[in-house]
Every structure is written in C-alpha cells, then in structure tokens.
Amino acid sequence: MELVKNIFFNTDKITQNSTLKISYVGYLYQIGSEEVFLHYGFGENWENAKDVKMEKTELGFQCEIEISEFNSLGLCFKNEKGEWDNCFGQNFYFPIEKVEIEEEPELSLVVTPENGMSVHKRLRKSYIWSKKIKLAIYKILHYVPKIISGNYKRKINEN
Secondary structure (H helix, E strand, C coil): CEEECCEEECCCCCECCCEEEEEECCHHHHCCCCCEEEEEEECCCCEEEEEEECEEECCEEEEEEECCCCCEEEEEEEECCCCEECCCCCCEEEECECCCCCCCCCCCCCCCCCCCCCHHHHHHHHHHHHHHHHHHHHHHHHHHHHHHHCCCCCCCCCC
16 A cells, blocks of 8 residues: 555555554665665654664565554654655654454354254265265266176176
8 A cells, every 4th residue: 555655555554553564665765775764653752663674675675563552653764874754854644543353253163053953964964965976976977888888897706
C-alpha cells in the first residue's frame, strides 16, 4: 500500500500490535545514499522513538517494525551524511487502527444433528460407499471384456 509517494507498506491498514514492513524509494534513495535509517515514533509526541537501519535492496530501502498500541505512527528518514527526508519538516504521519478482538463461539469437533447420527459417521459411511462403487466399476471395466472375449483365466491354487 502506498499512502505517501515513495513510501510503501506490506498491508492496506496499519494495525495495533502487528509487524509492518516499510519500503522507501524517496529522496535519499534517489540521490544514491548508501545507508538510510528510519526514525519513527508513536503518537503526536513521538513516544517510544527509535532508529532502525534499513536494508538496501533493488526495490529501495526496507525494514520491519513492531506497531504499538497508539493512534498514529510518525516516520522520517536520514542517511549516513545526516541528510533528512521528513516531508519538508512536517514528518510523515499515518493512522493506526485499533483491532477489535472478537470472541469466537465455542466449537465442537463432532456435530450431532437432530436425527441423532453424528456427522462423522455419515461421512464415514458415504466414504465407504464411494470406495465400494469405485471398486465395482473397476471390476466391470476390467473383467467383463476379458470374459466376453474368452481371455479370462481363473487362477487355481494347487495344494
């Protein structure tokens, strides 16, 4: 997802308590910087601010960060020479969405319908019948032509 020109994420939404992969092909990449560092923090006050060295690839500079439980993510970039790409002093800000955890209903491994026969027994019976039908079709297709043509010889055990 590209929210800002030259900054890409591996997801459509930035969500709390997740890992975010960031790809950067902005100004510092375009001028041929050898090293680029991501400076990021959370909220308006840049809480938990950190610097991460980004890996240079054919697709630009990339790194992964852990997203905390805040409402926004602030980013800016600097290279080994101390040059900054910070949206002309405004920094790059992105909203972080809160993830609602829904409780899943209790699941049962065996479902018993109203007629009393459990699903796994019905599935087992249908599986066995499908095997029997396939075997019967195989025997008909394999042995009937031999019997009709007279090429069928029965093996006799001599004891």
